[in-house]
Amino acid sequence: MIELQDVAVGYGGSELLAEMSLKLVPGSFHFLTGPSGAGKTTFLKLCYAELLPSAGFLGLYGQDARTMSRDDIAQIRQRIGVVHQDCQFLDHLSVAENVALPLTVAGRPIDAQALTELLAWVGLKAQMDALPAQLSGGERQRAALARAVIMSPEVILADEPTGNLDWEMSLRLLSLLVQLNKMGKTVLIATHDLNLIRQTKAQVSARVLRIANRRLQLAGADL
Numbered sequence: 001m002i003e004l005q006d007v008a009v010g011y012g013g014s015e016l017l018a019e020m021s022l023k024l025v026p027g028s029f030h031f032l033t034g035p036s037g038a039g040k041t042t043f044l045k046l047c048y049a050e051l052l053p054s055a056g057f058l059g060l061y062g063q064d065a066r067t068m069s070r071d072d073i074a075q076i077r078q079r080i081g082v083v084h085q086d087c088q089f090l091d092h093l094s095v096a097e098n099v100a101l102p103l104t105v106a107g108r109p110i111d112a113q114a115l116t117e118l119l120a121w122v123g124l125k126a127q128m129d130a131l132p133a134q135l136s137g138g139e140r141q142r143a144a145l146a147r148a149v150i151m152s153p154e155v156i157l158a159d160e161p162t163g164n165l166d167w168e169m170s171l172r173l174l175s176l177l178v179q180l181n182k183m184g185k186t187v188l189i190a191t192h193d194l195n196l197i198r199q200t201k202a203q204v205s206a207r208v209l210r211i212a213n214r215r216l217q218l219a220g221a222d223l
């Protein structure tokens with residue numbers, strides 16, 4: 001579904017990451033770790049063609065990302081749900097309307113019952129009519145996760161989804177991502193929280209990728 005062969009990427013002509021190869025197979029669970037500034041967000045942006053490689057092959061569902069039209073990329077993005085590091089919401093819309101926004105934008109009907117069930121699943125049923133400003137950090141992250149999965153994507157990419165959360169809330173969010181994986185979704189989570197990775201590996205068979213020295217590596221068994 002997402003395949004990189006010898007990919008390099010950078011900004012403004014300077015290379016940040018190089019020689020990256022990876023195949024994200026359906027149903028897999030990956031963590032991506034590495035120090036701040038190593039390029040985790042940049043790597044995720046490649047995976048949903050927000051950035052294109054400066055060298056190598058990036059395949060999205062069998063198509064070469066560099067030859068895809070805007071429409072092709074828009075289609076592919078419907079199959080990839082992204083939880084961004086700084087989850088942004090439209091302040092004047094309710095939590096439910098924000099979560100349903102990808103459907104609205106795509107011109108798809110909103111199934112009110114399915115929306116309520118999704119909000120209940122992330123523990124936000126009581127807050128569905130609240131405004132985003134009324135949510136706590138953990139609630140915002142869970143709303144962002146609900147918004148990322150509302151289009152039933154096959155892949156979920158989450159960028160530091162537990163960034164500012166306490167341990168208990170981090171585990172709660174992780175358990176939602178594990179549940180999605182057990183439902184067959186492919187999950188990739190960028191995080192610098194090694195304890196979280198260790199904790200999750202007890203629940204799910206996860207591979208840990210690490211960015212070091214501008215390269216993507218498979219982390220050792222210690223993680």
Ligand SMILES: Nc1ncnc2c1ncn2[C@@H]1O[C@H](COP(=O)(O)OP(=O)(O)OP(=O)(O)O)[C@@H](O)[C@H]1O
Pocket residue numbers: 011012016034035036037038039040041042043192
């Ligand atoms: N749009 C951009 N233009 C130029 N440089 C950028 C851009 N986005 C990121 N960078 C630089 O690329 C490097 C990697 O950034 P990136 O956000 O991918 O790292 P990260 O591993 O996700 O970091 P963090 O853990 O702090 O979120 C950083 O040095 C950053 O300043």
